Amino acid sequence: MATATFTGLEPLTERIRDRARELGFEHVGVAPLGPSEHAEAYCRWVDAGFAGEMRYLTREDAARKRADPDLVVPGARSAIVVAKNYFPGGNPAGDETPADRAIFARYARGHDYHELLKPRLIELQDWIAAELVPLGGRAYVDTGPVLERELAVRAGLGWFGKNTMLIRPTVGSYLFLGAILVDVELSYDEPFTEDRCGTCENCLTHCPTAALLGIADDGAPVMDARRCISYLTIELKGPIPRELRPLIGNRVYGCDICQEVCPHNNPKFVQLASESAFRPRPGAHGAELIEIMGIDQVEFSRRFKGSPVKRTKRRGLLRNVAVALGNWGSSDAVPALVAALQDHEPLIREHAAWALGQIASRQGCPSDGVSASVAAIEGQLAAEENESVREELSLALDEISGNGTSQPA
Ligand code: B12
Numbered sequence: 001m002a003t004a005t006f007t008g009l010e011p012l013t014e015r016i017r018d019r020a021r022e023l024g025f026e027h028v029g030v031a032p033l034g035p036s037e038h039a040e041a042y043c044r045w046v047d048a049g050f051a052g053e054m055r056y057l058t059r060e061d062a063a064r065k066r067a068d069p070d071l072v073v074p075g076a077r078s079a080i081v082v083a084k085n086y087f088p089g090g091n092p093a094g095d096e097t098p099a100d101r102a103i104f105a106r107y108a109r110g111h112d113y114h115e116l117l118k119p120r121l122i123e124l125q126d127w128i129a130a131e132l133v134p135l136g137g138r139a140y141v142d143t144g145p146v147l148e149r150e151l152a153v154r155a156g157l158g159w160f161g162k163n164t165m166l167i168r169p170t171v172g173s174y175l176f177l178g179a180i181l182v183d184v185e186l187s188y189d190e191p192f193t194e195d196r197c198g199t200c201e202n203c204l205t206h207c208p209t210a211a212l213l214g215i216a217d218d219g220a221p222v223m224d225a226r227r228c229i230s231y232l233t234i235e236l237k238g239p240i241p242r243e244l245r246p247l248i249g250n251r252v253y254g255c256d257i258c259q260e261v262c263p264h265n266n267p268k269f270v271q272l273a274s275e276s277a278f279r280p281r282p283g284a285h286g287a288e289l290i291e292i293m294g295i296d297q298v299e300f301s302r303r304f305k306g307s308p309v310k311r312t313k314r315r316g317l318l319r320n321v322a323v324a325l326g327n328w329g330s331s332d333a334v335p336a337l338v339a340a341l342q343d344h345e346p347l348i349r350e351h352a353a354w355a356l357g358q359i360a361s362r363q364g365c366p367s368d369g370v371s372a373s374v375a376a377i378e379g380q381l382a383a384e385e386n387e388s389v390r391e392e393l394s395l396a397l398d399e400i401s402g403n404g405t406s407q408p409a
């Protein structure tokens with residue numbers, strides 16, 4: 001197919017923007033590509049250990065590729081950066097889900113955005129090559145070696161808040177980002193240079209785990225991802241550090257607190273996503289924790305097919321649900337947790353033991369719930385072969401007898 005001839009870059013870029021909007025990307029910016037302005041900040045962040053176990057951020061070539069787009073797309077000159085509203089409804093500024101029910105982060109309540117957005121970006125790239133100008137390039141949504149938020153700021157889409165989110169004025173931050181790196185020159189948007197956070201520190205003071213560290217000397221907003229509930233409940237594959245479990249509450253998949261408290265996610269601004277696929281599906285956000293604790297592999301696969309939640313697999317989600325049940329603290333959760341002590345996944349058994357210890361230690365005087373928990377924990381300890389689970393079972397017994405880290409209320 002013949003490509004059109006353009007006398008200037010402006011009309012070419014405008015056609016790209018229009019097509020991107022037709023494909024459902026509400027916000028489109030275009031930035032010149034060159035070495036990352038924040039490559040050193042990224043390296044310092046990784047060197048400080050803040051990336052935790054996210055190997056894709058720390059491996060040897062990770063910083064090099066993010067610093068130099070040429071290593072990702074040879075001859076890369078421009079980034080077409082898109083943002084898509086995913087707000088699934090409800091209150092953007094808070095969450096009133098009761099403690100016995102599950103909170104899933106808003107981005108994970110509907111269909112997996114990777115599956116929806118990446119094919120559309122590839123379609124955009126193919127359309128540009130077929131209709132406008134021959135080009136080489138690559139589309140990324142989340143998973144590539146690309147600093148998407150830095151590109152979005154450079155493309156004028158918003159600023160980098162103290163909560164480390166890309167925030168767009170009068171739109172907020174419930175936005176997915178994506179980018180196509182291309183090897184042709186385009187006309188460019190002005191970068192977003194204002195800091196609209198001003199003196200606000202809401203996100204810093206409300207983060208339950210103190211993961212947000214404020215602004216570094218070099219001007220970068222910094223997060224210790226190892227403490228972020230999103231990392232702990234999604235990215236971390238093993239046990240959640242004990243001291244952080246009580247701070248997670250009933251957040252079983254991701255966390256939105258630093259967005260909820262942000263004045264820029266004011267209900268006056270935040271619009272419902274136009275994409276119906278991002279609307280909540282049943283059985284996830286707001287479902288009873290006890291019910292989710294009982295799901296088997298077949299039900300997990302059915303319920304979370306095509307959802308971001310499949311990332312943690314069943315064992316990761318039920319690990320998180322066990323923690324949430326322990327935080328709820330009700331003896332109503334004991335039967336579900338006792339059953340989970342027999343799960344074939346050690347990770348689930350380990351966190352169920354912790355949760356039983358938390359619940360029983362809060363019951364005060366001996367009760368049926370406490371006796372049932374002690375009997376189940378002792379029974380499992382006699383049979384358990386996994387070292388980590390054994391340790392957690394013993395700690396739970398200590399907790400119940402009052403020798404643990406937290407005393408009965
Ligand atoms: C790893 C990752 C995480 C990690 C780490 C988060 C983090 N803050 O780094 C964890 C698991 C914790 C996480 C959580 C979430 N994530 Co995430 N995540 C990513 C991912 C894959 C990489 C981010 C990264 O490279 N981090 C490393 C740090 C160092 O890089 P950075 O955040 O870009 O930081 C830059 C600034 O510090 C910068 N900088 C900014 N200003 C300035 C100023 C100066 C002067 C200097 C020197 C530097 C500087 O320098 C750094 C390098 O550019 C991106 C997708 C992508 N490819 O970019 C999605 C992404 C950032 N995540 C996203 C989302 C939606 C989330 C969650 C909301 C999900 C949830 N509800 O649970 C939370 C939000 C938590 C939060 N407050 O950030 C969206 C964010 C959209 C937006 N509006 O910003 C992205 C872009 C995915 C997408 N394609 O839509 N995430």
Ligand code: SF4
Nearest residue numbers: 207228229255257258
């Ligand atoms: S997502 Fe939650 S835990 Fe992570 S930085 Fe924001 S408020 Fe803190």
Ligand code: SF4
Nearest residue numbers: 161162197200203262
């Ligand atoms: S809560 Fe306040 S400080 Fe944090 S990102 Fe929003 S405006 Fe900035």
